[in-house]
Amino acid sequence: MKKQKNYSDLCIETRLKLGGRMIEMTPRAYIRNKDDLSTYYTPGIAEPCRRINKNVEDAYKYTTKNNTVAVISDGTAVLGLGDIGPEAGLPVMEGKAILFKRFGGVDAVPIVIGTKDPDEIEKFVRWIAPTFGGINLEDISSPRCIGILKHLQDVGIPVFHDDQDGTAIVVAAAFKNALKVTGRKLKDLTVVINGAGAAGYAIAKRITSGKEAPKKLIICDSKGIVYDKPGIDEHKREILGMPGAIGFPGTLADAMKGADVFIGVSKAGLVSKDMVRSMNPDPILFPMANPIPEIMPDEAREAGCTLIGTGRSDFPNQINNVLAFPYIFRGALDARATQITSAMMNAAVDAIASCVAHPTREKIVPSSLSPEVGKRVSKAVADAWLKENRKNKKK
Numbered sequence: 001m002k003k004q005k006n007y008s009d010l011c012i013e014t015r016l017k018l019g020g021r022m023i024e025m026t027p028r029a030y031i032r033n034k035d036d037l038s039t040y041y042t043p044g045i046a047e048p049c050r051r052i053n054k055n056v057e058d059a060y061k062y063t064t065k066n067n068t069v070a071v072i073s074d075g076t077a078v079l080g081l082g083d084i085g086p087e088a089g090l091p092v093m094e095g096k097a098i099l100f101k102r103f104g105g106v107d108a109v110p111i112v113i114g115t116k117d118p119d120e121i122e123k124f125v126r127w128i129a130p131t132f133g134g135i136n137l138e139d140i141s142s143p144r145c146i147g148i149l150k151h152l153q154d155v156g157i158p159v160f161h162d163d164q165d166g167t168a169i170v171v172a173a174a175f176k177n178a179l180k181v182t183g184r185k186l187k188d189l190t191v192v193i194n195g196a197g198a199a200g201y202a203i204a205k206r207i208t209s210g211k212e213a214p215k216k217l218i219i220c221d222s223k224g225i226v227y228d229k230p231g232i233d234e235h236k237r238e239i240l241g242m243p244g245a246i247g248f249p250g251t252l253a254d255a256m257k258g259a260d261v262f263i264g265v266s267k268a269g270l271v272s273k274d275m276v277r278s279m280n281p282d283p284i285l286f287p288m289a290n291p292i293p294e295i296m297p298d299e300a301r302e303a304g305c306t307l308i309g310t311g312r313s314d315f316p317n318q319i320n321n322v323l324a325f326p327y328i329f330r331g332a333l334d335a336r337a338t339q340i341t342s343a344m345m346n347a348a349v350d351a352i353a354s355c356v357a358h359p360t361r362e363k364i365v366p367s368s369l370s371p372e373v374g375k376r377v378s379k380a381v382a383d384a385w386l387k388e389n390r391k392n393k394k395k
Helices: 007-017 034-040 046-054 056-062 086-104 118-131 144-151 162-182 198-207 234-240 252-256 273-277 297-302 325-334 342-354 371-394
Strands: 068-073 107-112 134-137 159-161 190-194 216-221 261-264 284-287
Touching: 046 056, 068 086, 068 118, 086 107, 086 325, 086 371, 118 134, 118 144, 134 144, 134 162, 134 325, 144 159, 144 162, 144 198, 159 162, 159 325, 162 198, 162 261, 162 284, 162 325, 162 342, 190 198, 190 252, 198 216, 198 234, 198 342, 216 234, 216 252, 252 273, 273 297, 325 342, 325 371, 342 371
Parallel strands: 068 107, 068 134, 134 159, 190 216, 190 261, 261 284
Antiparallel strands: none
């Protein structure tokens, strides 16, 4: 039997070996002599400054703004570790920067900030926006992150929250292929989403944003089924207004009776085999809590489910955000987008799904290492922005 690698130990060993420096800034223009020094710094450097002063858009022509993204977190919702603080969240932001470069060719700068105040976070993003071509928000706790993202859509560069829309895009792509495999239509299905935070909210938006919506959409939080009651969070009330959404008092077990689809972005072990058995025949299950899903795939199979996707790489159908965020920013930067719109996200969904030519129950999403994903997704996102802009100019 193959010994399981201890990736925690390997991560620590690698960071110690590299002196903690997982990323570095490397110049593309080198200073070899006095002419280079005079060209790349003073007096030559004054000319691009003058040109940008006359036309601020020239910053994209003469600076690294055209290929640089800030990865910003306050450390309040880091992976499954919770509110561990900005310094403790920094390794994740560095890892994200590595993924941006490896998969999207995007230079990313990890930035952790020492405030949890949503207004202060928004101000910070606005203050640093002139430096960057895009902003990737990361590991900011819900529901604060939902409002922060909404309020920053006017900043003039794409602002994206991967824990919300990155997750939702890959889930929607996997779901699209799952429907193809099972020969179903979304409009005939009851979909249950367990987890009404940032990811659950964004998944609900994404699967109701196309031409079809679920017959029934039921959202659950830690207290059970979400329904309209005094004191409900604004974003939960918004979910209840989405196409197909219904709410009533009850538990997750109540929600899953007669359902066709379960999508979990919550906690380990919340779904039992009996709950799966209570669903309609041949259900689709995406239990994505990490590192332990809401129900383990072997238990789901024992309960009669044969189409399962998780967030883990050691099971088939890994629903992994790396299929989306590097390429979405690549496309947005290439098109000089000022936002990442719903149409761009839907284009990413279709592009990711199309990378699996013949979906099966064991293969509804492409490999994270497939070079085809990057080409298709970045082009689809850029084309969607340009198409939207052309329509807007005609109006």
